Amino acid sequence: xxxxxxxxIRKALGLKQADFARLFDAHVMTISxxxxxxxxxxxxxxxxxxxxxxxxxAAEEQxxxxxxxxxxxxxxxxxxxxxxxxxxx
Numbered sequence: 001x002x003x004x005x006x007x008x009i010r011k012a013l014g015l016k017q018a019d020f021a022r023l024f025d026a027h028v029m030t031i032s033x034x035x036x037x038x039x040x041x042x043x044x045x046x047x048x049x050x051x052x053x054x055x056x057x058a059a060e061e062q063x064x065x066x067x068x069x070x071x072x073x074x075x076x077x078x079x080x081x082x083x084x085x086x087x088x089x
Contacts, residue, residue: 001046003037009049010035012056024048 010020010031017031024030024045033039041049 001041001049003035005053006031006034006041006049009053009056012060013052023052 010017013020015023017035018028021028021031024041026045030039034041040046
């Protein structure tokens, strides 16, 4: 796992380094070292990060779907409002 991937996972979860460190029972400096490429996580820690990445990606996809559905609904409502206003003329 690259340092950029670690940073990306942490940010996708919306966590500060200290909060991310608690997930691994690690010191905040350990997270900093991972993110700078000075140290690497253990295979177990890397596997956990992979799971966190999948969870974050699923949450992001769900949020995209919800926004898309809201926009579609708003468009349908706007079209209905316009049609109703035209029928009164």
